[in-house]
Amino acid sequence: MSQNPGAAEVTSAAPGTTLAVDVRHLDKDFAGTRALNDASLRVRAGSVHALLGGNGSGKSTTIKILAGVYPADAGDLDIFGTPYDLGAYTPSTAQQAGLRFVHQDLGLFDDLSIEENFALDSGYPRRGTGIDWKGLRARVARLLAEYELDVDPRAPISRLRPSDQTMVAIARALQEQDAEQRQILVLDEPTARLAAHESELLLERVRRRAEAGQTVLIVSHRLREVLAVSDDFTIYRDGRVAAELVAASPTEDELIELMAGRSVRALRPTGDVARADRTPIFSVSGLRGGPVRGVDFTVHRGEILGLTGLVGSGRSSILKMLFGEHAPVSGAMTLDGAPYAPGDVGEAMDAGVAMVPEDRVHEASFMDQSVTENLALATLTENWTRGFMPRGRERDTARTLIAEFGVKVAGPDALFSSMSGGNQQKVVMARWMQRAPRLLLLDEPTQGVDVMSRADLYASIRRAAADGCAVIVASSDLGEIHALCDRTLILSRGRITDDVAAGTLDVDGLTSLVLREKTAPDAPTEATA
């Protein structure tokens, strides 16, 4: 692959040539899909190594194999020169080998003090029959000083600033490191929750730990931040290594090109993008709330509008505010020319809005109820006639919808839980489409759905738009956005940074827009956010 030609000669002083982690020929299949295909990862001891790749490139799978969470199908693993059998590799093997993980969710107990968070991990030091609080406090204070944290060990985690919280999690993960055991710190999306200046603070300190000899492996979407701290880069694409850059300083654009590449697309856009006429159905201006910091847009009749961006960019929050689940802090919305400000989900539904939520299992499924009941729940009051629930008619409606949406199920009385994920999602979609909504909100509509069901779902979404419904699709899957949307808004840290019409950019173009993290122009109203 494109090994940096000058890399071999560069024998920098700090990171040596010994490998801390050396994984080769890694294979992993998930239900017939190849997540990793002869992948490898070589992390030099004492270096900061960035593992990069788009969604589904296999980087998270590799990290989970290293953590012992997933078993690998095949592959060889050496850690600090010691070979490990991947067939018998468990989380405790990873622990013994010296791997320490800090995930996006830090796993800290927010209400407990720093020292207790340390002790819960390493065990409380004992003195006689009690706890040696003094000894614990001294040890934790020493560690905090070492990790440049100027905080009281007795302070609760919740009182720390976000970057300090991450640093505490790092110090806790590495608390048992000593001369006898060198450890490898794996940071999984460490800055996803942090604002720009907070991530800078954090990464500077990580950089200084590396200069002191700490080996660090970072997985991140934020290329610019990674560029600032990393020595080496491994870039994955479609489960293979697309590039390995050792002691290199690539540009952001080079990395994006390596990450996006030519990805295989199972589903292509239909090509007819002119379905939308220019009648605005819904528009919003100055929408703020949660991570959303001032968003304006309009959706037209028959238009499928895409919303995409990195995690935390505010995709889902926008949909939740549109559906009345959360009240926006400020902003005005218009639906069909009339002001629209739903107080709750019921009001949004009465106004003709429907939403398929992101988390199907927790937010849209009534697992122990039948398909008929699952469908009827969105139309209970509408169905209630002469004081009775028409069970027969509900069942007939369910039969019609099952046929129309191509749901594979034993019958209308089968339990919701008896269906596969794709078919459950079709039922959730049918639940809303039977209400003939004016505005349809879809949050990750095909997450965890097989390819055939995905094609059926796309067909239903296009049919809804063709019938005059305005559709907003929030998705992190750019293949989906590209295949489905007439127009796409790119969100970055709560603002719209790009507005892309279908046909002007391919998936790679969209990927680079999302990854580029444009510095959004600071609106003058920033202070009130």
Place this chain on the structure above:
Amino acid sequence: MTDTQAPPSTATVSIPVKQTPAPLRLLENYALPLLTVLVYIFFSFFPLSAAAFPTVNNLNVILGSQAVIALIAIAALFPLISGYFDFSLGAIAVMAQVMTAGLMSLYGLPLWLSIVISMLLGTLVGVLNGYFVTKLQMSPFVTTLGMSMLLAGLMTWFTGGKTFVSGIDPALIKFGSTRIAGIPLVFFITLIVAAIAWYFFSHTPFGRSLYAIGSNATAAKLVGLPVTKNVWWSFIVAGFIAGGAGVLQLSRVGSASASDGGTLLFPALAAVFLGATAIRPGFFNVWGTIIGAVFVSVSVSGLALSGASGWASNVFNGLALLAAVALSTYLGRRKRRG
């Protein structure tokens, strides 16, 4: 639809799904009523109880004593279906019983006014329970247990530890002992309340939403169901019905003294959980609950008439509750697995 050819669909493929054969399913749905009949027949021919058990008098005792418990069980269904426990229902019933008796006996209020005030008080406790649980997000378990203790304490204070026996309107006692075709009138009242509850659960958006909330409250909110409001109402309705149960209890017993209502609540819970194994297995339902109550009563009465001691009924209630919870948990889990 603008497509001229049919969209590619996979609906034509029918997949075989493991399903319980119809006769077996029928047996599963009606196992509890069948068992009740079998137990009744057993005690009718069991030498020790054959003399006293299969009589109209005993049937009157079985159905009459269980009417109040069945009523509390129906009350408990409302919060339980939406996924909440209400442990204060026994205490609410006792409060209504004591207040109705006390208002007549101590203050000489007319019967109807005493009943209205008592049932309003029961409803008010339901309003409070619902407020604590929904608006303040307090644990329903501890909240209603605390409410139960509070009410028991207040009633002890109100009665001064005495039992109200005099001054109670004889019309009420007469009502309590009235029989129609050998069956006590109070049992018919329970049946009427059960029918109304069944109507609510099966044929109103309110009842259907309670099942949805019990299944997945987050998803229920996201299909536009008024989760908070309906859960609150379920506590209010439960308080109201439990209040009525207390008045009926006074009409049957003819006296009232303070207690925590556990002797009413726990058999009622046994009936509810037994009921979840019948008619609509895996789900709390009204007719299953009534059958569960009758089953417990038939068994306890049979045991008593066979010469078992007083503790036998408690042991039986406890065992029935445990068995019922085990069974309904198993059925519910199987439902979710599909």
